[in-house]
Amino acid sequence: MRIAFAAPTVKTSGTLVVTVGDEKRLSASAAAVDEATGGAVGRAIAGSRFTGKKGQLLEILAPAGLDSARVLLLGLGKPAELTELDLEKAGGQLVGQLNGVGETAASIAVDALEGTAIPATEMAARIALGARLRSYRFDKYKTKEAADKKLSLANLTFHLKEAKKAQKQFEAIAAVVAGVFLSRDVVSEPANILYPESFVERAAVLEKLGVKITVLGEKEMKKLGMGALLGVGQGSRRESQLLVMEWHGSGKKPAEKKGKGKAKAAAGEAPLCFVGKGVCFDTGGISIKPAGGMEDMKWDMGGAGTVLGLMHALASRKAKVDVVGICGLVENMPDGNAQRPGDVVTSANGQTIEVINTDAEGRLVLCDALWYAQETYRPRMIVDLATLTGAILVSLGKEQAGLFSNDDALSEQLAAAGKAVGEPVWRLPLGEEYDRMIDSDIADMKNVGGRYGGSITAAQFLQRFINEGTPWAHLDIAGVTWSDKDKPTVPKGATAFGVRLLDRLVADQYEK
Ligand code: BES
Ligand code: MN
Ligand code: ZN
16 A cells, blocks of 8 residues: 655545544535535535544545545544544554445545644654554465455545655654564464574564674574473474574664673663564473464464564664564474473573473573573563463453563553553562462472463563563563454554554653
């Protein structure tokens, strides 16, 4: 879909979109269309439930007096309450609607709206961002799809006075889109195509943006003693990988490398670290999952997908900060060589783990990746993302991600960033009593905590690998990584939840 910005007009073929505020308040362009069509807009509104509330759309087909195939009224609600996010959603909804009816070209007249602080150029840019985010579709494996099933909308043009300025603003905020799409791409891929080594290959596109990439294979990880991560991958024919992506945007001189991890180029200031669970397929291992729905476990690398997309977004917009993204990539398979329930593994920081359930593998992958992040970079803070527990779906459903943290300020910043971009997170507790639930009879800890509080005990497990004084947050994204239905700016499928949230967190808190 091509997005363009041009001078004001109401003379177009295709669909003409005009905005309406709450209580049927027509924008200047909506009033002009009403006039040109002999009052068709007013009559259509009178004959419907459309009042201009946000989220409402009203279609007027082939109105007399205009060349347009249809006029679409887009409700924006109360101007005083209008947010950037509302505008993004309106843009997404618009694209959903136009593709639904098979339209190929649309023009939207964006007028300044009385009562809002958001200028028309920013309104256009936000609507355009939402439109772009909704235009994603993963259809590379559809070889004989009928034309009328494909996305139809090819051109979307924004008409307003300061078109150039709107375009500049759009380009600035749309830098994140390629990262979101990259993330959706890798998460959508099936596990026969996307496995640890092919995930790493996908990351090569970041090198052109100036991201430094280091990959550790099983040999290197074995040297570092990463027995927890390697234990998960040992039943797979695919080699486990640790992918390290460094973005050096602070402009400060690179510092000394630290620790036995010794990544080749350490950042100049203590970097921000983002760590993702990359289980490219999770069968459960010997504690095998039931067959029904197991195909969903191709997206058990959603955390790693988010970290990959985030690094793309930060590098694309040349974020003025040093950031390291780390993905622990494995495949969890049952096999003659797979780890068994009851096995004891030793993590890189020397702690021993009794593997009670081989399906609680994400924490085993993350603990060694978290160790590597701290050992190598002594980061300013760490956020990890993981499709970690089914229990988080029981707690929060598919609307919000679970947030666990040892730092109140970081938690609040994450919650605020999530709210701003429409990727909300909800904090759950950590505590000593929960921590005791993962004590083991024969090792330092076990990898499951019992029937209750499953997302919390998983987070407690991770916290045992966080050094004293390092601000850390864990996002359990098992409920939000995949959507079963179309949402305004997120088509059904891989959501890339977290890319925009963390891009926003970095921009708001660490680039000042
Ligand atoms: N990848 C799953 C969690 C998951 C479930 C993600 C549903 C997305 C949707 C994870 O590895 C897992 O299997 N967790 C177990 C932990 C249990 C064995 C303690 C679970 O949640 O059942
Ligand atoms: Mn599992
Ligand atoms: Zn898993």
